[in-house]
Amino acid sequence: MTADREAVALFRELTGSAPFGMWSAPGRVNLIGEHTDYNEGFVLPFAIERRTYAAVGIRDDGRIRVVSSLDPRAPVEAALSDLPALFPDRRDEIAEWARYPLGIAWALLTSTSADAQAVSGVDIALASDVPVGAGLSSSAAIEGAIASALNDIWGLGLRRVALAHAGNVAENTAVGAPTGVMDQMASMLGERDAAIFLDCRSLDASVVELGLARAGLELVIVDTRVQHAHSTGGYGDRRAACERGAQLLGVPALRDLTIADLPRAQLLLDDVTYRRVRHVITEDARVQETVRTLQERGPRAIGPLLDASHASMRDDFEISVPELDLAVDTARAAGAVGARMTGGGFGGSALALVDHALVPTVSAAVEAAFLAAGFATPHVFTVRPSEGAHRDG
Known part of the structure; x- marks a missing residue:
C-alpha cells in the first residue's frame, strides 16, 4: 500500500470517515554542507520524492488527535489549549513520534496570533515512505506536512520560510533535538532537478539547477540501517563544541570565520575543538565552491568536493561510522564520481554521484562489501530532486 493510501486508511480507522484533506512534504538529502546550518553557515540540500502524508479532518472540540503508521496501536490526543503546558517542560509525557505533530501545532499557535480556543481541532493520520533514522530527515517531512495542513485549515497565511522556522522550533524545543533549520527549509522549498542554496543566517534561499539527467548522472543512496537519534548522543556534543569554538574565537558563529582564520584557531583551541571548527569552516567553503562548480562546470565536476566533505566529517568532526565509510569507499572504487555520508552522522545514509x-x-x-564485512544488508536506492510541501487533495 502506498503511503498516501495508508494515511487515508489510518484516518478511516481512527474516525470512521474520509479526511477533509491530504497534505504531504518530502524528506531531503543534503548534497553538501553538514553541521553548518546551526553554525549560521551555508548548505545545499534538495527535497526527494519520498514523502510523509497527513490525512487531516476537522473537529469542533478544540482538540488534536494524531495516529501514525510508525505506532498505530493508539492515537495520542491533547487539547490545543494545553499544548503550552506540555512543551517543553512536560514533553517527556508524550510519545516521541507524537511530539513532532503536536509540537508543530504548539509552535504555530505560540508564534502567531492564533487563539487555541478559537481554531479548529484536528484529527491527523500520518504515513510515510521516508526511511526513519536514515539521515533523510523523516522528521522534517512530518513537520512540513503538518505545518502546511494547519496553515491552511487555521487560515494563518504563513509563508513557506515561516513554516520551516516553526518546524525547526518544534524539533528543537518540543522534541528536544538540537538541529538547524536546513531540513525544514529543504522540505518546504524543494524544486524538481534542483537544490536549495541556503544561507542559514539570513534564510535567503536560491534555487541551483543540478542538471543530473542532462549529465547522465544519478544520486544513489545507501541506507546503512544504522539508526541515529538527534535528540540524544553525539550531535549535541558537536554543537556545543562549535559554540565553544566561536566564543573563544570571538565571533557570533563559526560562519564568521574563513580558512584564513584556521592558524589562529589552532593556537587558541584544544585539538578536539579545533578539528570541529576546522570541519565547519572548510565545509562552508566547500558548499560555496560546489554552487560555483555546478553553475560553471556542471554536476560531474563536484565529485572531489563530495569526497573532501566525507573525509572532513570522518576525521575532523568524527561523525561517521564503519558502515558509512565502507559505503563511501566501495562506491568510489566501483566508479562513483564522488561520495559522502549525508545527514547528522552516527549512522544513516551515504550518497554517491554515479553514472546512470x-x-x-x-x-x-x-x-557485497556489507555482506563480506558482516554488516546488515543496506537499502540501496536512487533519489530524484523533487518538489516541496503541498496539499495533495
Whole structure:
C-alpha cells in the first residue's frame, strides 16, 4: 500500500470517515554542507520524492488527535489549549513520534496570533515512505506536512520560510533535538532537478539547477540501517563544541570565520575543538565552491568536493561510522564520481554521484562489501530532486 493510501486508511480507522484533506512534504538529502546550518553557515540540500502524508479532518472540540503508521496501536490526543503546558517542560509525557505533530501545532499557535480556543481541532493520520533514522530527515517531512495542513485549515497565511522556522522550533524545543533549520527549509522549498542554496543566517534561499539527467548522472543512496537519534548522543556534543569554538574565537558563529582564520584557531583551541571548527569552516567553503562548480562546470565536476566533505566529517568532526565509510569507499572504487555520508552522522545514509549505466554495478558492489564485512544488508536506492510541501487533495 502506498503511503498516501495508508494515511487515508489510518484516518478511516481512527474516525470512521474520509479526511477533509491530504497534505504531504518530502524528506531531503543534503548534497553538501553538514553541521553548518546551526553554525549560521551555508548548505545545499534538495527535497526527494519520498514523502510523509497527513490525512487531516476537522473537529469542533478544540482538540488534536494524531495516529501514525510508525505506532498505530493508539492515537495520542491533547487539547490545543494545553499544548503550552506540555512543551517543553512536560514533553517527556508524550510519545516521541507524537511530539513532532503536536509540537508543530504548539509552535504555530505560540508564534502567531492564533487563539487555541478559537481554531479548529484536528484529527491527523500520518504515513510515510521516508526511511526513519536514515539521515533523510523523516522528521522534517512530518513537520512540513503538518505545518502546511494547519496553515491552511487555521487560515494563518504563513509563508513557506515561516513554516520551516516553526518546524525547526518544534524539533528543537518540543522534541528536544538540537538541529538547524536546513531540513525544514529543504522540505518546504524543494524544486524538481534542483537544490536549495541556503544561507542559514539570513534564510535567503536560491534555487541551483543540478542538471543530473542532462549529465547522465544519478544520486544513489545507501541506507546503512544504522539508526541515529538527534535528540540524544553525539550531535549535541558537536554543537556545543562549535559554540565553544566561536566564543573563544570571538565571533557570533563559526560562519564568521574563513580558512584564513584556521592558524589562529589552532593556537587558541584544544585539538578536539579545533578539528570541529576546522570541519565547519572548510565545509562552508566547500558548499560555496560546489554552487560555483555546478553553475560553471556542471554536476560531474563536484565529485572531489563530495569526497573532501566525507573525509572532513570522518576525521575532523568524527561523525561517521564503519558502515558509512565502507559505503563511501566501495562506491568510489566501483566508479562513483564522488561520495559522502549525508545527514547528522552516527549512522544513516551515504550518497554517491554515479553514472546512470553504473548504478547496478555500484549498488551490487556496496551490497557485497556489507555482506563480506558482516554488516546488515543496506537499502540501496536512487533519489530524484523533487518538489516541496503541498496539499495533495
